[in-house]
Amino acid sequence: MQDVYISGVGMSKFGRRKETLVDLMVESARKALEDAGREKVDAIYVGTMNPEEFASESNIASVVADRLGLVPVPATRIETASSSGAAAFDEAIYAAASGYFKSVLAIAGEKMTGVSTGRASKILAEVIAPEERKYGATMPALAAMITRKYMKEYGMKEEDYAEVAVKNHKNAALSPYAHFNKEITVEDVLKSKVIADPLRLYDCSPISDGAASMVVTSEQSEVKLKGLGQGSDHIPLTKRESFTTFKSTKIAAEKAYKMAGIGPKDISFAELHDAFTPFEIIGSEDVGLFEPGMGWIALKEGITSKNGRLPINPSGGLKARGHPVGASGLAQIVEAVWQLRGQAEDRQLDGNLKYALTQSIGGLATNNMVIILEAV
Amino acid sequence: MKGTILTYTILNVTPEGFDAPLYLCVVKTAGENILSYARDADTLKIGRKVNLEKQGEHYYARPLKFKEYFKNSFAKDE
Numbered sequence: 478m479q480d481v482y483i484s485g486v487g488m489s490k491f492g493r494r495k496e497t498l499v500d501l502m503v504e505s506a507r508k509a510l511e512d513a514g515r516e517k518v519d520a521i522y523v524g525t526m527n528p529e530e531f532a533s534e535s536n537i538a539s540v541v542a543d544r545l546g547l548v549p550v551p552a553t554r555i556e557t558a559s560s561s562g563a564a565a566f567d568e569a570i571y572a573a574a575s576g577y578f579k580s581v582l583a584i585a586g587e588k589m590t591g592v593s594t595g596r597a598s599k600i601l602a603e604v605i606a607p608e609e610r611k612y613g614a615t616m617p618a619l620a621a622m623i624t625r626k627y628m629k630e631y632g633m634k635e636e637d638y639a640e641v642a643v644k645n646h647k648n649a650a651l652s653p654y655a656h657f658n659k660e661i662t663v664e665d666v667l668k669s670k671v672i673a674d675p676l677r678l679y680d681c682s683p684i685s686d687g688a689a690s691m692v693v694t695s696e697q698s699e700v701k702l703k704g705l706g707q708g709s710d711h712i713p714l715t716k717r718e719s720f721t722t723f724k725s726t727k728i729a730a731e732k733a734y735k736m737a738g739i740g741p742k743d744i745s746f747a748e749l750h751d752a753f754t755p756f757e758i759i760g761s762e763d764v765g766l767f768e769p770g771m772g773w774i775a776l777k778e779g780i781t782s783k784n785g786r787l788p789i790n791p792s793g794g795l796k797a798r799g800h801p802v803g804a805s806g807l808a809q810i811v812e813a814v815w816q817l818r819g820q821a822e823d824r825q826l827d828g829n830l831k832y833a834l835t836q837s838i839g840g841l842a843t844n845n846m847v848i849i850l851e852a853v
Numbered sequence: 854m855k856g857t858i859l860t861y862t863i864l865n866v867t868p869e870g871f872d873a874p875l876y877l878c879v880v881k882t883a884g885e886n887i888l889s890y891a892r893d894a895d896t897l898k899i900g901r902k903v904n905l906e907k908q909g910e911h912y913y914a915r916p917l918k919f920k921e922y923f924k925n926s927f928a929k930d931e
Contacts, residue, residue, distance in 0.1 A: 595868075595869060598866075598868060599868055599869060602868055608888070609888050611910060611911070612875070612877060612888055612889075612890060612911065613864065613867050613868055613870075613871035613875045613877075614864075614877060614888065615864065615866070615867070615868055617864070617866070618862050618864045618875075618877055621862035621864075622860040622861060622862050622877070622878075622879060623860070625860045625861060625862060625899070626859065626860040626899070629860075629899045670865070671863075671865050672864075672865060672866045673862045673863070673864045673865065673866070674862050674863040674864075674865070675862075676862075713888075714879065714888070715879055715885065715886040715887060715888050716885075716886070720859065720860055720879075
């Protein structure tokens, strides 16, 4: 496998957008191509979870390639539920690393606000096992049961993980790309409506529109792919070995660290999948940044804040940057590139940033990716 | 079928076709973990011993009383 670099990145603003999914993908792709100084690429991979039901779009890879004026390059759709953006990145990396293609464009996006919240929730719940869906189980319900178990196991309280929402809203307030630019308090979180006890509205990421894109190439540039890994798990929650960790993340992280030849202590900052606020805490433990049961304590001590020793989700995370499901995995990597290049504007982290880690969750942690980038 | 509640939630925002609230729990049994309904919030406590009773396509978790739990345990041993 040859070395692969990220030579261009781009994003649309996340939030409630009037444009179509294809418009958003094209917007972010043009920015990435411009950033890379390219007009053409050898192939396109498009990550999106469910454009058919959310946005009545199909054959999307071909449509995007045509709109970008890139026909006749190969254009392929990639889907792994809510980690589709990271999966599109992985496929682009494999394609460039093999030497078959020299430059590849990864695009990821979702347009969710065109349907009602109830309809969006139903579409999202289709990733849940049918035997659990028949009880009315939703993604927040399953996330709530994981949270409840973690709280019992490690003594975490509601006001503790509310700090994830507070931190990530504070970070997002500095971002022109974020769905939310408003800071919130722990009291705001604890006053918000209970969706699935103990998870409240402000513990849940929003329904968003948005897209992110990236050009990967074998030609050297400022940010290099250092490691990546992917792991899957059983669909039913009831078949999991643990309710306080995600095995799929642990497997993905182990593979990524092995490929990178580094360990958790080398990571400068991370973008983690906080679709529900406790998931950031669990993710920080699963990728080895903290011992089991210590993630929420690190959060409380400010270690994961923007000015902390190990910042997590400087972008605002899924919670506050927004969560257009198919886009999020790639948006995390875009933020990591901006930070490593020193181009994150008001969000820029201090210090010598060498390695960034991103973690994306597909479904209820049934198809997860961990990616490590290096500033070179 | 006897079991122990591993974790639970009360779902207030339910999908189409389900009335709120839904009392949901994962119950550890001798053979497997099973998702089940409970009839009320009082049933829901991690570690609570319950009996799973099937009605139609769904299980319902009913709290076991202390004597009932041990009586059943003895019956199983016999």
